[in-house]
Amino acid sequence: MSPASFHPSPGTMPERPTLEIILQAALEFAVPEKRACYLDEACRGDRGFREEVDSLVAAHFADESFMAPADRILWEEIRGEGAGDMIGRYKLIRQLGEGGFGTVYLADQSAPVRRQVALKVIKPGMDSREVIARFESERQALALMNHPNIAKVHDAGTTESGRPYFVMELVEGMSITAFCGAEDLDMAERLGLFIDVCAAVQHAHQKGIIHRDLKPANILVPVHDGEPLVKVIDFGIAKAIGSESTGKTLFTQLGRMIGTPQYMSPEQAELNPQTVDTRSDIYSLGVILYELLTGATPLNAEQLRTASYAEVQRLIREVIPPRPSTKLTASLAGPGSVPLSHTGVSPRALRGDLDWIVLRALEKDPERRYESAGALAEDLHRFLQHKPVEARPPSMAYLMQRFARRHRSPVIAGAALLTALLLGAVGTSIGMKRALDAKEELTVKNQELDRQKLALVDYKERLSGLLESNQEMLGEIQSMSKSGAQLPAEFEALRKENQALLDKVSSEVANQERYTEEIERLQQANEQLEQLLMESKNPDVAVGLVRAKLFGSHITALDMNERGQFYHNGKLVAYPVLLKAFATPLDDDGSGKSPSRRLKVTLPAGAKPTDAVYHFRLRQLASAADQIGIRHELFPPQEKEPVK
Structure with missing residues (x-):
């Protein structure tokens, strides 16, 4: 103009x-x-x-x-720090990783010593009181701990915008599973590293800290002087057991699943922080040990990733994993078997004591697990020394077997003298033992058959619910299309294909043999649908909402929310993204809607809150809020009104 x-x-x-x-x-x-x-x-x-x-x-x-346009300002406000920025006395070099609530950067420290460190800062947009309380607990938790297998904390503070950060030892190494695979470690070497992990977790537990997100990605193995050194990192969702660690309230969950499902204990999946104690970490250690020995987690990771929130809880709570030796045997059975990562461990080496040790750590009932990480490590030490382990009731035959392995030569000599005398008794005992083993194996198989029958009934019910959910989702998107929203030309054809698949699966719910093929095709169609929606030029398409409705995958939506993936072609999509990066929550008006937001403003250098630039920037941010339907209080009563 x-x-x-x-x-x-x-x-x-x-x-x-x-x-x-x-x-x-x-x-x-x-x-x-x-x-x-x-x-x-x-x-x-x-x-x-x-x-x-x-x-x-x-x-x-x-x-x-x-x-800049309002949406660009909004993005710059939410974007946070980047390479070259200074936080305190630390210069950010590059991003190392990102968790649910914080981002980790490689940073240079110049004083009082020159070194590179890992700096973790809470994400913009995640600065609710609950998250800040959790972050505060993390800082204090790490400060309490001093152990060679736990990353050290050097410093802590807050950014200029008030977001907390802490600086910790830079740990450069592969995850424990990747390291064991890359170095082709044998079973004893793998167990040795795992025992060091147990020692670190035991130290944290003694300080009153539960990790609550133990997994290979949080257990790194740097190499010093040619020797691997385990380091447990990221106590980002730690929970203080006692109240002495902080005078503030510790918020342990925000109505969402905290942790990684395939490594999560049943009690943690229930989202009741009162039931989570140190034994939850024992379960996670059992999953890691299972993976180190077999190359796979006890529960199928892909199934957990695509399941609904309620289904994830059910799988973790109810599904009994196969013994490690059974899992490994099945993977080596030949054509049609599921290939696992190479571990260099044979099923025979796992059968018996290691099976029992792992399964005890993986007990669904916390009361039946090891009472501590130290107890788990001690049982592994006993195994490596050919001593009786505590993971199963020590029968006389079992104790004699372990004694014989530790004292092989004397036992062989004594056995030669007693062979004739004991032959009959031994034969009888062997026959009884085989009969008992066969009976036990039959009981296990019958129980597994019953579980499969129950699972089939439940699967049919869940499939029916899935079909209803998808029917509803397709109806909503179809209505959106009729209302004038501009969608890609391919959308209608894909929608029809998706609808046809839904109808076909609906008519074949009773046909168990055809479930897998049709569900896979349905999933592929939905993935194509999602891709088209993501590529759409229409900012009114709520990508996050569609993703959440697909198969009721609430966990995927939560993950999307935590990663801030609600921006499309440089604009905010129509999704309830709260402007937490620059908005402070006010009291809810009781309407049940999102609370109002009092907007904060980043001013140019030299500007004051009473200046015209303050109010102009405030109006720009309010405009951005209006674009995505966020209610706000533009001019709080105590602030000066702009010149009209």
Whole structure:
């Protein structure tokens, strides 16, 4: 729009253009004198209004991003730190990783010593009181611990915007599973590293800290002087057992699943923090040990990833995993078997004591697990020394077997003398033992058959629910399309294909043999649907909502929310993204809707909250909030109203 268009015609006095229009027009003048002449006429002698415009022009030339569109400002506010930024005395180099509530950066420290560190800062947009309380507990938890197998904490503080951070030892190494695979470690070497992990967890438990997210990615193995050294990292969702660690309330969950499902204990999956204690970490250690020995987790990771929230809870709570030796045997059975990661461990080595040790750590009932990480480590030490383990009742035959392995030569000599005398008794005992083993194996198989029957009934019920959910989702998107939303041309064809698949599966619910093929095709169609929606130019398509409705996959939606993936083609999609990066929650008005937000503003250098630039930026942010349907309180009563 040309500045000339604002000149009034002779004999008329049109209404003065808005502040935004005059400002945009003034910035088109490259020569300051011409800009001043234009403003003299456009402001019509209103001195206060002219001062406001002049201050905004000055703010623009001090920071050219000042006049950026509202959605760009919103993105810059939420974006957070990046390479080259300073946090305290630490210069950020690059991002190392990202968790549910914090981002970890490689950073340079210049004083009092020069070194590289890992700096973890809470994410913009995640600064609720609950999350900050958890982050505070993490800082204090790490400060309490001093163990060679736990990453050290060097410093802690808050950013200029008030978000907490802490600085810890930089640990550079592969995850424990990746390291064992890369180095082709044998069973004893794998158990040795795992015992070090147990020692670290035991130390944390003695300090009153539960990790609650133990998994291979949080157990790194750097190499020092040619020797591997286990380091347990990321106590980001730690829970203090006692109240002495902090005087503030510790928020242990935000109505969401905290942790990683395939390594999560049944009690943790129930989202009741009162039932979670140190034995929850014992379960996670059992999963890691299972994976180190077999190359796979006890529960199928892909099944957990795509399951609904309720289904994840059921799987963790009810599904009994196969023994490690059975899992490994099945993977080596030949064609049609499920290939597992190479571990260099044979099923025969696992059969017996190691099976019992792992399964005791994986007991669904916390009371039946090892009472501590130290007890689990001690049983592994006993196994490595050919001593009786505590993971199963020590029958006389079992104790004699373990004694014979430790004292092989004397036992062989004594056995030669007693062979004739004991042959009959031994034969009888062997026959009884085989009969008991066969009976036990038959009982296990019958129990497994019963579980499969129950699972089939439950699967049919869940499939029916899935079909209803998808029918509802497709109806909603179809209505959206009819209302005028611009969707890709391929969408309608895909929708019809998806609908046809749903109808076909619905008619074959009773046919167990055809479940797998049809469900896989249905999943593929939904993945294609999701891809088209993600590529759509229409910002009104709520990608997060569609993703959540697909198969009721609430966990996927939560993960999407935590990663901030609600931006599409540079704009916010129509999804309830709260402006937490610059908004402080007010009291809910009781309507049940999202609470109002009091917007905070990042000002250009030298600007004050009473300046016109403050109110202009505030209006820009409020405009961005309006675009995505977030209610807000634009001008809190205690703040100065802008010049009108």
